[in-house]
Amino acid sequence: MIRVLLADDQALVRGAMAALLGLEEDLEVVAEVGSGDEVLEAARRTHPDVAVLDVEMPGLDGISAAAQLTRELPGTRVLIVTTFGRPGYLRRALDAGASGFVVKDTPSHELAAAVRTVAAGGRVVDPSLATEVVIGGPNPLTDRERQVLGEALEGHSAPAIATRVHLSPGTVRNHLSSAIGKTGTSNRVEAARRAQDLGWL
The missing domain is CATH 1.10.10.10 (Winged helix-like DNA-binding domain superfamily/Winged helix DNA-binding domain)
Incomplete structure (x- = not known):
């Protein structure tokens, strides 16, 4: 079984993702949290294989939480799932150690496949955002x-x-x-x- 932690500040969205992923025979949602501040402690407690993190959450944002996780629990892989498909977010997420970045309108079977790919050590990146990042170049701000x-x-x-x-x-x-x-x-x-x-x- 692939153990999954979900972090999203919208309870309805978090619950829907948990329900959809729970339908998959090889995926088990072991923790759900509503803020970035809760991610690391929940991961220490439940030892997920993959943490599925929203970007914009109260307290610590998902990208900062991803950096914390990859630094302190490198065995937990990170998949960012967000409403905000912004190229800069993608680049920052990858720099923070995330292994995947998809938008929330991704079909449920593709989300489950992304979790599996990330758990297996692969990378998953929304193709349209990847193109924008390549064209747009790096964040120019200091x-x-x-x-x-x-x-x-x-x-x-x-x-x-x-x-x-x-x-x-x-x-x-x-x-x-x-x-x-x-x-x-x-x-x-x-x-x-x-x-x-x-x-x-």
Whole structure:
């Protein structure tokens, strides 16, 4: 049996995935959690072969949870299953050690096949996203640019961002200006939204 951990903050979605995977003779759902913060502890307790993680969850996001799992429990493989089919998310997930990345509208038999492939040591990547990643190239934002854009996404002004991230206002403006150029937008809010849409944040 392939032991599976499910992490999704939407109980209905999580329950539906558990029910669908439970119909497969060789798959057993051994844990279900609703936040990224619960993933590592649940995995330590249940020893899953595959952790199926959503990206956007309260607390720790799925990509950060994937990085934790692959670092601390390398025997557990990670499959990201998300509504948000963003190329930047795919690249970040693979960098975090995930072995697979599929979107939630994947048919149930394909999801089960993806779990099996990942459990066997293979990789599964949504083909359309893989193409976009190859065409789009890597995330061009630096860590600092991502940090200040994340604050801008929350609606903070440049001086407020400077205070929150412990940088001078001029340095923050430089990072924002660079990020605006890289995203092809005209202001910090547009840049933050564009970066989020691309999965760069």
